Amino acid sequence: MIASLFGPLGLAILSAVPALAKDWEGQAYTWLYQFPMPIPPVKSPAMTITNPVTGGPIDYYEVYINHFQQQIYPNKGPADMVGYDGIAPGPTFLIEKGRESVVRFVNNATMATSVHLHGSYSRAPWDGWAEDVTTSGQFKDYYYPNSQSARFQWYHDHAIDHTAENAYFGQAGGYIIHDPAEDALNLPSGYGIYDIPLILSAKQYKSNGKLFSPASETDSLYGDVIHVNGQPWPFFNVQPRKYRLRFLDASISRTFRLYFQRSTGSTAKIPFQVIASDAGLLTGPVTTDNLYISMAERYEVVFDFSTFAGQNITLRNYEDVGQDDDYLHTDKVMRFVVSSTPVTDTSVVPTALATVDFPTPAGPTVDHHFEFERTNGEWRINDIGFADVANRVLANVPRGTVELWELENSSGGWSHPIHIHLVDFKVLSRQNGRGNTVYAYESQGLKDVVWLGPGETVKVEAHYAPWDGVYMFHCHNLIHEDHEMMAAFNVTKLLDLGYAETDFRDPMEGRWRAEAVTPAKFTPAAITEKVQFMANLQPYNNVDEVMEELDDYWATHKKRSVGPAKGDKVKARRMRIEGNRVNMM
Numbered sequence: 186m187i188a189s190l191f192g193p194l195g196l197a198i199l200s201a202v203p204a205l206a207k208d209w210e211g212q213a214y215t216w217l218y219q220f221p222m223p224i225p226p227v228k229s230p231a232m233t234i235t236n237p238v239t240g241g242p243i244d245y246y247e248v249y250i251n252h253f254q255q256q257i258y259p260n261k262g263p264a265d266m267v268g269y270d271g272i273a274p275g276p277t278f279l280i281e282k283g284r285e286s287v288v289r290f291v292n293n294a295t296m297a298t299s300v301h302l303h304g305s306y307s308r309a310p311w312d313g314w315a316e317d318v319t320t321s322g323q324f325k326d327y328y329y330p331n332s333q334s335a336r337f338q339w340y341h342d343h344a345i346d347h348t349a350e351n352a353y354f355g356q357a358g359g360y361i362i363h364d365p366a367e368d369a370l371n372l373p374s375g376y377g378i379y380d381i382p383l384i385l386s387a388k389q390y391k392s393n394g395k396l397f398s399p400a401s402e403t404d405s406l407y408g409d410v411i412h413v414n415g416q417p418w419p420f421f422n423v424q425p426r427k428y429r430l431r432f433l434d435a436s437i438s439r440t441f442r443l444y445f446q447r448s449t450g451s452t453a454k455i456p457f458q459v460i461a462s463d464a465g466l467l468t469g470p471v472t473t474d475n476l477y478i479s480m481a482e483r484y485e486v487v488f489d490f491s492t493f494a495g496q497n498i499t500l501r502n503y504e505d506v507g508q509d510d511d512y513l514h515t516d517k518v519m520r521f522v523v524s525s526t527p528v529t530d531t532s533v534v535p536t537a538l539a540t541v542d543f544p545t546p547a548g549p550t551v552d553h554h555f556e557f558e559r560t561n562g563e564w565r566i567n568d569i570g571f572a573d574v575a576n577r578v579l580a581n582v583p584r585g586t587v588e589l590w591e592l593e594n595s596s597g598g599w600s601h602p603i604h605i606h607l608v609d610f611k612v613l614s615r616q617n618g619r620g621n622t623v624y625a626y627e628s629q630g631l632k633d634v635v636w637l638g639p640g641e642t643v644k645v646e647a648h649y650a651p652w653d654g655v656y657m658f659h660c661h662n663l664i665h666e667d668h669e670m671m672a673a674f675n676v677t678k679l680l681d682l683g684y685a686e687t688d689f690r691d692p693m694e695g696r697w698r699a700e701a702v703t704p705a706k707f708t709p710a711a712i713t714e715k716v717q718f719m720a721n722l723q724p725y726n727n728v729d730e731v732m733e734e735l736d737d738y739w740a741t742h743k744k745r746s747v748g749p750a751k752g753d754k755v756k757a758r759r760m761r762i763e764g765n766r767v768n769m770m
């Protein structure tokens with residue numbers, strides 16, 4: 186097929202657009218826009234326990250990781266899935282900033298799990314370290330701070346070597362933090378009413394209606410069936426007014442470039458406002474008519490349906506995003522059915538949204554250069570894979586410093602969304618790939634994932650605080666992650682900081698590991714005792730004080746580079762962090 190396209194100078198050029206290799210990779214799904222979009226239910230705490238140090242509340246939740254079945258094809262058998270509380274996506278947590286939480290994840294499933302709360306600066310033992318697994322019949326209590334700015338976090342599996350399977354079969358859910366500053370803006374609000382999570386995923390099914398497993402994939406599983414909140418190509422009834430749409434790409438391999446279009450008539454792309462990204466609100470709304478969102482990224486959009494009363498709006502996806510495989514309907518996502526009844530809408534999108542806590546610029550020197558590459562069919566970071574236990578800590582970052590990291594995609598035509606745990610970063614620059622562009626919706630807020638399109642090199646800057654400890658960074662194509670495109674960095678302890686606190690640096694510390702489920706551990710008294718024991722060690726309640734101590738420290742100390750320098754792969758390979766148990770396992 187030959188199509189006429191417009192080149193960068195507005196000149197019409199002829200370009201060969203490849204025809205689809207095939208319409209479907211798996212079982213065809215033909216019920217587009219026939220079924221309503223589900224909204225994941227809100228998770229309620231099982232009890233609220235008093236923090237014995239601060240006197241504040243700690244909400245305690247129990248989540249059961251259960252096998253379940255879901256009818257995807259109306260004319261086939263149900264799909265076998267595994268999800269949080271036996272649903273997919275899992276229930277949504279609605280958290281007020283400042284209310285701590287402990288979530289007990291109970292593994293009733295067959296495969297081992299580990300839970301990462303993506304977007305949270307959780308202490309290392311509760312960050313979902315891949316090897317910190319909870320096996321079938323065990324539970325683990327995860328303690329979360331919830332003291333960061335309002336943001337759309339999500340919780341998902343992170344278990345060593347089979348994260349892709351666990352996430353794909355259903356282990357992902359939303360975790361939304363609200364704060365008073367955001368609430369005061371009068372944005373469209375009300376979870377499931379005018380504030381709508383749109384959790385995207387792409388999967389592939391077998392002829393019996395069951396999921397095709399990514400277990401034996403080593404490159405990618407792009408999926409030919411697009412889901413929103415677990416339903417293929419749903420419709421959603423809306424009123425002619427503004428909505429806040431919280432996008433999360435929970436696919437294991439597919440990147441989207443989204444746009445809105447009338448379902449009939451004009452095919453023009455309809456502009457919308459991006460108001461938030463991974464770490465919450467942008468400085469101000471960014472108006473665009475299309476949006477890249479790769480795996481694990483979150484973007485929040487306000488779309489105004491008020492001029493489309495009685496019409497249908499289709500959410501579409503570009504073709505040829507990255508080098509993902511396209512199928513018959515992967516250029517479509519869902520449909521909004523706009524009612525014809527006028528409504529009053531008092532919500533607004535202010536021109537100033539938030540004061541974003543950008544890191545103090547560290548200067549032009551690159552502290553660490555990481556190459557994301559494919560070597561002899563294996564996925565690697567600076568030639569290291571996560572299984573290389575002795576060498577996988579690729580950076581030592583002095584606690585409280587700002588570092589500039591350069592992330593290079595040197596793996597040919599592949600793309601990699603890179604997630605750095607613990608921190609929020611600013612995307613500074615992008616070279617090659619998409620025209621040296623950092624999109625305004627990427628740079629006007631803080632992020633924890635950045636998409637490295639084919640051939641791209643991106644610089645990101647982050648404040649490595651507030652905690653010390655060993656954390657992961659990795660590709661969020663979960664098949665790449667499972668096949669070793671994951672490493673660690675160590676936010677090092679400042680021995681002379683002079684600030685006394687409990688040590689939470691080791692993500693594998695024995696006392697925080699999963700335990701066997703027994704009735705005695707699930708009594709209210711036992712739960713209260715456990716939660717208060719954790720709280721007594723004060724993992725989170727002094728965060729402002731910690732930040733001040735770190736600022737004071739670095740006002741009078743000079744940073745000494747302690748990690749491998751730019752391009753120094755040999756050094757990276759040999760570097761060991763002495764005394765770090767994680768590294769020596």
Ligand SMILES: [Cu+2]
Nearest residue numbers: 601660662665
């Ligand atoms: Cu990747």
